[in-house]
Amino acid sequence: MKSPIVGSTSGMRGIAIVCLSGLLAACGTSTADNSGTNTASAPGITASSITIGSTQPLTGPAAPGYSEIAPASNAYFVYLNQHGGVFGRKVLYEYLDDGYNPTNTASQTRKLILDTKVFAMFSSLGTPTHLAVVDYINSEKVPDLFVSSGCNCWNNVAKYPNTFGWQTDYTIEGKILGQYIKQNLSGKKVGYFYQNDEFGLDGVKGLDDQLGASSIASRQNYVPTNTNVGPQIAALQASGAQVVVSFTIPAFTALALLSAAKLGYHPTWVVSNVGSDVTTLTGLVSKFSQGAVGGKLLGGIVTDNYLPFSSDTSNPWITLFKQIHDQYIPSLPFDGNVVYGMAQAYTLAQALKAAGRNPTRSSFVKSLESTKLSGGPGLAPLGFASDNHLGYLGVQVAIIAADGTVATNGPVYTSSDSGPISQYSGSASSPPANGIP
């Protein structure tokens, strides 16, 4: 990405200064700066606490599944606080309901920044909702961390210097799924079914990059306000598509699977990570079919992940998160959304620790750009740098079996929106003994 300030001498000097101070902050984290006493170094930070805020769909159309993310993050913060917090400070997490309505997101975000006076925004969920406030948050110079959306809109360092993504963006995900289809399902006719917004369109961009736009048998889309997807599925069937790539939210994955089953149409489904959580899907499928169909319908779905699957009990991160889940939020199902929320909270704890004892808003952002954080529970590395605000850089393909277990398939691949796909050679880290960074 070309930044408009690059090219002018003063701009270059500015960048040099930013990099230098970033380096100093990074050095500081390992030595002297961390000694001393806690001060109220920034809005939302006191000697004993750091307050962060978020807007989440606790009610409304996006609530099923996604409403678990914030309580899961909060459970991790409570666990963290009971184990000493970050530099002795407790992390206080205030998350407000926006009902997935951008207008509510706008007013709730102002409440958090102007009234609660949070240090940073964290994990705010949704593309349309967060697009409504990203300008405002940046104009207030509030760190805007780990947006819960894979839109590549968050990776715009020049326009949104304080905003950072977290999950693998939809274009990279689309590319890696496209590569899988090219390698493993070659010769079959491919159709798309996608949400008609940044989520679906970014995914399609990545798929087209690998499969070639002209080779696609049929492209069907939906808007989340219309739950009748029968016509689109019938069109895919008529086109003879043997593989259907589905960039859908969970409810629409379930609707698509049920509509296809009703039509006697059984293509190979390739579903984006967003819409493939087994626990959520099984619940939705049996709810929509009034119990007539269960999780069996999910057998054979190809999907991907950048985090370990919640069913992978051999993974030490899953053991840790399951333990925190059982202790603090036992009433919620232990699924991909809970793993997502806790993994995000872990990344924040890492970033807060790296920023030193008494960070300001700007020193925190510089530290995040200059410190190499481990991917934590993530399968792929985190990409944060001064010219990149994208989080996880890749995914690993996985296949859902008829009994609901998920098996990963092949290596982890990484990419960027425009670059080539490469195999990731690093290995996942294991959690620290006490579970906090």
Added chain:
Amino acid sequence: MATANLRFGRLYRPTLTRHLLLGLGAAVLLFAISAQIGAYDDYNLTAVAIFAVAAAGLTLLTGLNGQLSLGHGALMAVGAYTASLLLKDHELPVVVVLLVAVLTTGIIGIVFGYAAARLRGPYLAGATLTLAVALPQLATRYKSIFGGDSGLTVPPSAPPAWLGADFPPERWLAWIALAAAIVTMVLLANLLHSSVGRTFIAVRDNEVAAALAGIDVGRTQVLAFVISASCAGLAGALFGYWSGVTAPAGFGLGLSLQLVTAIVIGGLGSLAGAVWGSLVLVVIPALTSGMASTLNVPSSVANNLPLAIYGAILVIAMLAAPHGIQGALQRLLALARARWGHLPAGGKKGVMDWDDPAADP
């Protein structure tokens, strides 16, 4: 209730001067308040001013002209989308944006007013309800123009340089919204005290009698609808600036019902009531916010809780104070005057007429 002395006094103070002085007083007071409070309170004050503009327009239509509109949220959307589209590629002064929004919504108001003037009672309510439900869907349908569910972002109106670099943008927007609200109130108050205002009331009270008295009923109703729609357009444009985003979900049926709630709770047909109602609209959600998450109820219940609360408030308000907050205040005032005040000429101490809402005009 009013005495001969009072009427005589009014002759010496022309309506316009009285309203201008009231407006000026309100302006001085509100601007002083806005400068004392924090940025978040300024942000909420802006919301009260915006709702007051829309509610004032609606109370003129429903309270004084007798036409119920359940579609004013959609008319606000027209104003908001007009402002957003204007600001998409151009930097325009706030005043220009607001005026264009008023004109656009006024034109839509003419079209819809003609249809509305032919409808009565539940049919009118149904037609305006259609507007509230259907209009925001256009934004989703024509995504390339209106931005779909994400909507259009509205760039903030930056405070002028002479206010200093540290001047909070929330306070600047509060000033704009308060100025717009006060201008609207003064204009509407004058209109209501003119012959036009009296024809509105005449048509509301008895269309046949009004027609026999030489009033063109249809034209009066269209005029009331256009004025009311223009107010909604102004409020919508301000809402766009306030929210920073114009998206269909922000202008759903809930907004239209909120406006009706505001004018009923505040006191139907009274401009002061519109202001009280707007205050309630902003304060109640602040009290109930987070209720859905703290109550730990299933999402199907929590989704509908805010609307259910408005419904409950409406019912209780109707039972406790059928003439709204403004009606209740005026009665208390009248009661106090009757109990402790000077004896009005011809009046009896301690006696008052409960059925007279002591309406403003």
